[in-house]
Amino acid sequence: MMRNMAGMMKKVQEMQARMETMQADLAEMEFTAMVGGGAVSATVNGEGKLLKLQLDPDALDPNEADMLEDMICLATNNALDQATAEKARIMKDITGGLPLPPGMNLPF
Numbered sequence: 001m002m003r004n005m006a007g008m009m010k011k012v013q014e015m016q017a018r019m020e021t022m023q024a025d026l027a028e029m030e031f032t033a034m035v036g037g038g039a040v041s042a043t044v045n046g047e048g049k050l051l052k053l054q055l056d057p058d059a060l061d062p063n064e065a066d067m068l069e070d071m072i073c074l075a076t077n078n079a080l081d082q083a084t085a086e087k088a089r090i091m092k093d094i095t096g097g098l099p100l101p102p103g104m105n106l107p108f
Contacts, residue, residue, distance in 0.1 A: 033078035042075035
């Protein structure tokens, strides 16, 4: 029984170390999404921080501000979705596909 507990604790520590490495790796990754035929491009990192927003000058029509705002939101959300999907993929690799217990999330 104690041997199993010690083995389980070792596995938890190994998983925690891998999660810390993953967190650092994700912080360095960039995810970019473009919408409107390239009118708007948003780049986020794996921590969900917006790093870059590019707007095509042709998209800067004052009469179309609502559409530009929508495209900015869409591009940003699409890039964030890519980052979230990558986090989930990496986490599945770390946990061997086992779901995390309720209330236990990624450390970020």
